[in-house]
Amino acid sequence: MSDFPFDTVLFDLDGTLVDSARDLGPAVNAALAAIGRPPVAESEVRSMIGGGTDMMLTRALEATGGAVDEATYARLSQALLDHYWAHIADHTVPYPGCLAALDELAALGCKLAVVTNKAEKPARELLAALGMTDRFAFIYGGDTLGRENAKPLPAMLHAAVADCGGGRAAMVGDSTYDVRAGHAAGLPVVTCAFGYHDVPAAELGGDATIDGFDELVGVLRSLA
Numbered sequence: 001m002s003d004f005p006f007d008t009v010l011f012d013l014d015g016t017l018v019d020s021a022r023d024l025g026p027a028v029n030a031a032l033a034a035i036g037r038p039p040v041a042e043s044e045v046r047s048m049i050g051g052g053t054d055m056m057l058t059r060a061l062e063a064t065g066g067a068v069d070e071a072t073y074a075r076l077s078q079a080l081l082d083h084y085w086a087h088i089a090d091h092t093v094p095y096p097g098c099l100a101a102l103d104e105l106a107a108l109g110c111k112l113a114v115v116t117n118k119a120e121k122p123a124r125e126l127l128a129a130l131g132m133t134d135r136f137a138f139i140y141g142g143d144t145l146g147r148e149n150a151k152p153l154p155a156m157l158h159a160a161v162a163d164c165g166g167g168r169a170a171m172v173g174d175s176t177y178d179v180r181a182g183h184a185a186g187l188p189v190v191t192c193a194f195g196y197h198d199v200p201a202a203e204l205g206g207d208a209t210i211d212g213f214d215e216l217v218g219v220l221r222s223l224a
């Protein structure tokens with residue numbers, strides 16, 4: 001029996017397991033270009049990720065001249081998804097040390113699951129493209145339980161923990177959505193300084209922050 005304090009560890013995807021801004025940025029810029037808007041810089045896109053691709057599009061439109069009518073929005077949302085689907089893993093990679101940390105947690109007997117606001121289909125496609133699918137017992141996307149149940153609500157987290165067999169669980173994420181969802185689910189939350197957020201990770205209100213995946217297992221032990 002492992003003395004590790006958690007049975008289940010839930011992970012956010014974008015900005016936590018994988019650095020995906022270099023593929024999400026061009027996708028949102030393809031949508032903006034369709035209506036003649038200027039592109040947003042990658043540094044700016046990074047602060048728009050975390051609420052799902054529609055939230056990213058809404059924020060990019062606000063930053064480049066304001067909202068558009070519903071029909072245009074629907075067209076741009078589809079353009080973004082089409083571009084993203086075609087380039088989902090062109091540049092996206094797991095963060096340094098991520099795979100080793102997942103191996104270590106698995107060896108400690110932890111069940112691992114993904115709880116992302118990215119829609120489930122592209123989340124699965126991305127994890128498959130990176131050869132990461134089999135590491136996770138369950139993969140929840142922002143639409144798996146209906147968009148209205150995406151983070152910051154805790155529904156996906158509750159479901160994923162139950163799927164993993166219950167027990168002691170922790171959440172690892174990079175944004176306010178993750179901290180709020182984790183705490184609403186009653187879980188300790190580790191935030192990732194290397195991810196996407198508009199305030200420093202240490203100010204997101206999580207229980208601990210890591211600067212790299214080499215710190216994750218030790219930090220989780222310290223949360224016991």
Ligand SMILES: O=C(O)COP(=O)(O)O
Pocket residue numbers: 012013014015048049050051052053056115116117118119175
């Ligand atoms: O697609 C997004 O904006 C966010 O996805 P995440 O929940 O994995 O950070």
Ligand SMILES: [Mg+2]
Pocket residue numbers: 012013014015016049050173174175195196
């Ligand atoms: Mg994220």
